[in-house]
Amino acid sequence: MLHDHAEGNPYQADCPTRRILDRIADKWTVLILSIVAGQPTRFNALRRQVDGLSQKVLSQTLKSLERDGLVTRHAFATVPVTVEYAITPLGASLAETLAPLARWASAHMEEIASAQAAFDQRGAAPDKAA
Amino acid sequence: MLHDHAEGNPYQADCPTRRILDRIADKWTVLILSIVAGQPTRFNALRRQVDGLSQKVLSQTLKSLERDGLVTRHAFATVPVTVEYAITPLGASLAETLAPLARWASAHMEEIASAQAAFDQRGAAPDKAA
DNA sequence: CGCATCTAGTTTCCATTGGATACCCGGTTT
DNA sequence: AAACCGGGTATCCAATGGAAACTAGATGCG
Numbered sequence: 001m002l003h004d005h006a007e008g009n010p011y012q013a014d015c016p017t018r019r020i021l022d023r024i025a026d027k028w029t030v031l032i033l034s035i036v037a038g039q040p041t042r043f044n045a046l047r048r049q050v051d052g053l054s055q056k057v058l059s060q061t062l063k064s065l066e067r068d069g070l071v072t073r074h075a076f077a078t079v080p081v082t083v084e085y086a087i088t089p090l091g092a093s094l095a096e097t098l099a100p101l102a103r104w105a106s107a108h109m110e111e112i113a114s115a116q117a118a119f120d121q122r123g124a125a126p127d128k129a130a
Numbered sequence: 131m132l133h134d135h136a137e138g139n140p141y142q143a144d145c146p147t148r149r150i151l152d153r154i155a156d157k158w159t160v161l162i163l164s165i166v167a168g169q170p171t172r173f174n175a176l177r178r179q180v181d182g183l184s185q186k187v188l189s190q191t192l193k194s195l196e197r198d199g200l201v202t203r204h205a206f207a208t209v210p211v212t213v214e215y216a217i218t219p220l221g222a223s224l225a226e227t228l229a230p231l232a233r234w235a236s237a238h239m240e241e242i243a244s245a246q247a248a249f250d251q252r253g254a255a256p257d258k259a260a
Numbered sequence: 261c262g263c264a265t266c267t268a269g270t271t272t273c274c275a276t277t278g279g280a281t282a283c284c285c286g287g288t289t290t
Numbered sequence: 291a292a293a294c295c296g297g298g299t300a301t302c303c304a305a306t307g308g309a310a311a312c313t314a315g316a317t318g319c320g
Contacts, residue, residue, distance in 0.1 A: 008236040010161060013182035018157075020235040020242055027148075027155040031140060043268055052143035054308050059269060069245025080267030080316065090241055097234045104227040105150040106138040111220055112150055115199025173297055184279050189298060210287065210296040 023068060028053060028061045030098050033087070036071055037095035040086035070094060153198060158183060158191045160228050163217070166201055167225035170216035200224060 008017035023029065031050050035041055041049075047058055062085055065071045070091035075083045087095065138147035153159065161180050165171055171179075177188055192215055195201045200221035205213045217225065 008239055010232060010235065011165075011180055016239040016243060017232070017235040020239055021157050021160060021232070024231065024235065025155050025157040025160050027151050030151060030155050035141075044266095050141055052308085054310090055269065056271085056309090057307065060307095067246050067249040068242050069249070075268090078267090080265090083268060090238065090245070093238070094234060097230050100227050100230070101154065102140060102147070102151070104224060105140065105147040105154070108220065108223070109138055109146040109150055112198050113146060115220070116197050119197040119199070174295095182279090184281095185298070186280090186300090187278065190278095205297090208296095210294095213297065 023064060024094065024098070026061075028057060029065065030101065032058075032061060032065065033070065033091060033095045033098060034102065036085050037087045037092055040074075040084045043083050043085070046085070065091070153194060154224065154228070156191075158187060159195065160231065162188075162191060162195065163200065163221060163225045163228060164232065166215050167217045167222055170204075170214045173213050173215070176215070195221070 009015050010017040010021050012018060028050070031053075032046060035046060035049055043058070043062070046062075047053055047055060050058075062071065062073070066073050066085075069088055071085045072088055073083060073085055075081055139145050140147040140151050142148060158180070161183075162176060165176060165179055173188070173192070176192075177183060177185060180188075192201065192203070196203050196215075199218055201215045202218055203213060203215055205211055
């Protein structure tokens with residue numbers, strides 16, 4: 001079970017895979033990437049589509065995604081300058097990897113809800129195991 | 131493109147899938163779940179294996195995972211009480227879904243690193259698009 | 261003319277979160 | 291009795307996240 005560091009061991013804080021995990025294990029990344037993977041999208045369009053996403057965090061997240069080479073930023077010198085974010089091949093491959101996650105969440109949300117309900121009913125007397 | 135809410139639309143803040151996404155899109159969840167999926171693991175064993183994980187956050191995360199029905203907590207009345215966390219079937223199915231993510235990170239870490247390097251070199255003069 | 265409006269952000273402020281550290285409890289070894 | 295395990299909780303402080311205000315260039319509208 002010992003991973004070789006050269007192939008990336010995310011359990012070590014200094015491993016590159018760990019840094020990548022920190023990046024992509026983020027709800028906004030998942031949501032934004034999956035939208036942009038569908039079609040190039042403008043800043044405010046993203047903001048309107050993703051409920052609860054603030055401008056600040058959207059801006060930060062897009063900047064990170066661009067830096068990581070997952071999306072591209074393209075500014076058009078239109079009337080009020082419009083900026084379009086598009087997926088890169090690298091980003092598309094990540095989006096494909098992430099998609100099953102959304103499907104899993106969708107498929108199992110009721111199971112989780114009932115697990116939570118059961119847990120909460122047990123209150124704080126869950127295990128008196130020998 | 132309009133998702134029906136009944137089937138879960140994570141773009142809406144109040145959708146159950148969104149809450150699930152918030153939970154599982156977390157680096158600690160990914161790391162812990164993948165360890166526990168391998169074999170039942172004790173509290174301090176987890177802490178030692180996952181570099182940078184504090185007791186507080188481990189405890190919190192495990193509690194959430196247990197509440198969500200993804201792991202089980204089993205306390206043995208041994209010498210100093212030992213507590214073992216094990217994966218549930220639900221957790222195992224999530225772990226399987228998450229595994230490709232770790233593989234993706236491992237496979238693409240160099241691409242990302244070079245994208246970052248390129249971005250940083252461009253400095254702050256990336257796009258003068260017409 | 262001048263204010264409102266559109267775009268894409270940045271800045272400010274405050275609440276929540278996360279990490280480090282210390283402590284607790286029961287039991288055991290020395 | 292003191293130090294030491296295992297599995298936490300409590301506390302303190304720094305970093306993060308969200309809400310909302312502000313910037314800035316250009317255009318429409320009255």
